[in-house]
Amino acid sequence: MSELLALFHGFSIALEPTNLALMVAGIVLGVLIGVLPGLGGANGVAILLPLTFTLEPVSAIILLSCIYWGALFGGAITSILFNIPGEPWSVATTFDGYPMAQNGRAAEALTAAFTSSFIGAFVAILVITFVSPLVAGFALRFGPAEFFAVMFLAFASFIGLSSGSPFKTMASMMVGFLLAGVGLDTVTGELRGTFGSTELMRGFNFLVVVIGLFGISEILQSVEEGLTFRGREGRIDLKAVLRTWAEMIRHKAIIVRSALIGCWMGITPAGATPASFMSYGVARRLSRHGHEFGKGRIEGVIAPETAAHAAGTSALLPMLTLGIPGSPTAAVLLGGLIMWGLQPGPMLFVEQKDFVWGLIASMYLGNVVGLLIVLVAVPWFAAILRVPFPIIAAIIFVVCAIGAYTVNNAAFDIVLMLIFGVLGYVMKKLDYPLAPLVLALVLGDRTEQSFRQALLLSEGSFTIFFSNALVASIMLFGFVMLFWPVLSKLWARKEPSPA
Amino acid sequence: MPQFAGGGRGIGQTTVEVVLALLFMTVGGLAVSEGLRLGNGWGFDGPEAGYFPFWVGILLIVASGATLVQAIRRHDSGRLFVSWPRLLLVSRVLGPAIVYSAGIFVVGIYAASAALVLWFMRGIGGFPLRQAVPVAAALVTVTFLVFEIWFLVPLPKGPVEHALGF
Amino acid sequence: MRVSCRRVLMGCAAVLSACCLAATAQAWEPSKPVQFYVPAGTGGGADQMARTIQAIVAKHNLMKQPIVVQNKGGGAGAEAFLEVKEKKGDAHLLLITLSSLFTTPLATGVPFRWSDITPVKMLALDEFVLWVNTESPWKSVAELVAAGKTQKLRMGGTGSRQEDHIITVAIGKATGAQFTYVPYKGGGEVAVQLVGGHIDTSVNNPIEAVSHWKAGKVRPLCVFDSKPMPYPEKITDTMSWADIPTCKSQGLDVEYLMLRGIFMPAGVTQEQVRYYIDLLDKVRATPEWKELMAQGAFNQTALEGAEFRAWLEREEERHRQLMAEAGFLAK
Structure with a gap:
């Protein structure tokens, strides 16, 4: 009950006119930031952090967290319309979101994405509000072995989904692993794969590679097919929102499952990226229409978006209670807390009640306000596809170049982006699946690192991956997912079909 | 599939398959050599720094080798990767993009972006200059305001901006 | 007549403003935004300190131009060090450092030494x-x-x-x-x-x-x-x-403190260094800075000039020794 009282007190803080105005401003700004890949999430918040010093801490965190919401919503827009994911966790959204837009269903895809992220985030906030004392300690049980098990599960639920040549899938994934490994090796402190080049020292950033592989290559392909974007003739009106909601109700099981996966991943805190891939993979494995995923199924948008935002939101819990950020944005917010003189950690909930509950209340309100704003804007977003191709293509090039540059403030990354654009174009035309490459690129480094950390701890013994109930069950679940195609066939044989 | 359309002359599918597979095999080779340099063994408490690059490199070579063999065996020489007319279309966009990324190093991102928009609208889209120039100017101005002024994110600048004191 | 009067006035104004310009030219100050490199990713200790400095400068209006923080964490900071080394004479560039100033070149063999850049001021030392x-x-x-x-x-x-x-x-x-x-x-x-x-x-x-x-x-x-x-x-x-x-x-005879210091590229003038030392002194006098120091329980030793150089010389040698003993030096 004390939580409810505290929450209402929090609402009274968040509903002060200044804070409410900041909330709306934050959401709008956040959507803009989310749309420009170079300013996405962490960057945008980091840039604005110093500007908030003139505000009260609670107002400042409301502004920043609303920017964060806005950026989460905004990230889906470019993924769906242009196949350009601005954040690692939007990658899985492109798999079905972009084909939907190409089939003239951009408005539906956007609505599904926004609504799912709202639901995912909302479930996560409920978790933070009511069961935080129960789950806050959960992250403590996660050592390197558990992290490796989670990464293994993410890979296992995803591998084997792509059709086509297994050799090409393997090659694609291996390229991803190699790219992920370039730069400084955390475990030994040595430089790997840089061949003496300063430019390669910073490694291959996800954003640079993906903007090229997905976004630029898509423009090249559109050009080849006649200087237009497909999907511009789709019906665009607010009725699309209602239509999509009706359709989403049928997929409530996927929504619930994805939200749970997301909360779990956020609290551990493995993060939103494995959550989105895992959720997409599981949805596809368990769906009767699995083979149609990747061609524009709405479930393929719902699953990753729900999970990513449930994870992104619940990642704030370990940040507040343990001081470990579950996402880069959370890391910057963490820095902000310290600068305001608020020490995140187990005592924050006790010592800074106003702040914590003001933040939580603003999460509820910010999320609702955010959904309303972006839904109203759906027709406008979808109408972007009607801008003549030469203009939009040029603007995409410029925005992508800025995005690639701002990741590391390196002009060399713009060249890299273009190289990956050509590579992506060639690979797509030769039927190399790109998803395994991106998955390996995004998760490869952390997977290798936690594997090696775990073995350091166990002095080389593999038993550490089965040393307690938690890690063993995640590993087991991973194996089930890995051998799912085989298992489901065995299952089918036991129950012969009536025919 | 549209591969067959457009005249029937162009770059063959097999050629590109082979080139890409060879490229990947080279990358794999580099990874193997780097793995060997760093040590590809399995220490008493886990793999060394070069262990994963080494084996990932080997797998990449094997997978690409298999793709290479398949591509040569299949030998459907009639199939086109891209026809010349289509390649020309692509190069009309890719060429300026390459010039653009090189231009950023010389004249900064603002001037290069304006030029790119002008080229795309005038050269590819056939828009008259009186439409293209305002769009280019607007894009550059908005970008400048958003990044340099509001968010204080410095983007690459060239002699023009330096002359203006930025 | 009116027109000419105005002209005269404008002329006077121009002369006056030229005088003002000449006067300010004596004390150097930044003429464009100052880049502040952090040789690490967002969210870490050095990043926090850099962003706090940025915020304090903005809040108390200590400088006319804004400070712009940029993270360049590639290769354990090697990327930032090499870039500052290259930008000789650029007085609109600051670098915040941590121990990686010594450890990164020693461990990776990147061609860089602290003496390749200009030490400005030690802000504090971080305890372990x-x-x-x-x-x-x-x-x-x-x-x-x-x-x-x-x-x-x-x-x-x-x-x-x-x-x-x-x-x-x-x-x-x-x-x-x-x-x-x-x-x-x-x-x-x-x-x-x-x-x-x-x-x-x-x-x-x-x-x-x-x-x-x-x-x-x-x-x-x-x-x-x-x-x-x-x-x-x-x-x-x-x-x-x-x-x-x-x-x-x-009974454990080990001492170690981590540097939190500010550097500039080589080839800047004394005057420019002086400007930033004064600026940092103003930053250190603000309540926000004192709060950060107390929260992180920092050792507030702050050195500049010859003393700072001597300290850096000593610490570099100590790191070389410690790392050689541990077998951490690049081969």
């Missing part, structure tokens, strides 16, 4: 504290060391061949205790791993572990400084930072 989990049986350094002689202790730290790793090796050398060093990406993560019992001990900076200490999850054993930290306010019911004994007094 030896922590164990509250539920562990070790109440003192001696007990921990004794345990390390019969079993291998799992020590967590940030990065490899960097400060935490060097301290670990130094403890091993000084006492004969055995450690398995497990590198993590960030200090906050290490503290949580210690609370979760995945590692036995850590040498976290105060700010990384303070909230777990407050919550009674971790226990400080000693601080790697020559004297106790000067912050007497109670953090837990019974202890303050000042109550943590020095490691030397506990």
